[in-house]
Amino acid sequence: MLRSKIFSRNLFSNILQYKIDIVFPPVSVYVNNLNNVQKRFAGHNKWSKVKYVKGPKDLERGILFTKLSKEIQLAIKLGGPDPALNVRLAAALVSAKRAHMPKDNVENSIKKALGQGKAENIENITYEGYGPGGVAFIIETVTDNKNRTVKDIKHYFAKAGGSMSTVSWMFDKKGTIQFNPGSTQDTIDKMMDNAIEVNGVEDIQELEDNSLEHCSPQITCPPSSVNAIYEELTKKHNYEVIRTSSGYIPTSTVKIDEDDKELVEKFTRFMNNLNDHEDIVKVHNNAE
Structure with missing residues (x-):
């Protein structure tokens, strides 16, 4: 890992200009059978529009920039400050560029990670539970306040008639x-x-x-x-x-009854709450 002191203006500029063609945040995938190799797999379904983390057009810019800032800091914390050696950091920087995140915001995020600004205790925490209709959810977060994050997620589950529970075995x-x-x-x-x-x-x-x-x-x-x-x-x-x-x-799926308008509305509202939370970066579920 490179030491912080070598972050001269030139290297700092190189980090900001570094290009690699992968993007954070990624999306979850819906697949029934991974043992059979196929040319085409119609894996996306009618819930795809609410399953993926929202992009810049759908998400408030402030929330998106907060997500990206935390991801940049966590990536440096976990893999070091050199994007050529840290794929996660490279992905976060490209994502910030695609989202038109101001350069000053990116620079401040890097400085915080290097201890040159007000440092934040960034953590990567995964939560699990059952949501509306018994659908299993795995929620990945990047947070600087885990107490706030878990409180909010518990509230979302409870409001949707679900609960936090271990579901990763599914x-x-x-x-x-x-x-x-x-x-x-x-x-x-x-x-x-x-x-x-x-x-x-x-x-x-x-x-x-x-x-x-x-x-x-x-x-x-x-x-x-x-x-x-x-x-x-x-x-x-x-x-x-x-x-x-x-x-x-x-590995198994739960079918959402489209004719149950109350369930559909509750499921959609639950997904929107998750996607709009500034600490939540990935949402995975087994809805069919």
């Missing part, structure tokens, strides 16, 4: 990589054909992404294969990787 942890054509002219079908041949890819689906306003392929793989697959997609095929993450894939 999920498998997998790596995910979402990408687009980049500088190529490849179609969705061509990209999926190329990607499915990459070693380590277990499944692939065409994902509707509200923040990008178009569909793009997303790969499911073992978490340990993410970096190698990223390298092949970007270097061999010249694709642009826009998100990478380790996500929780449900």
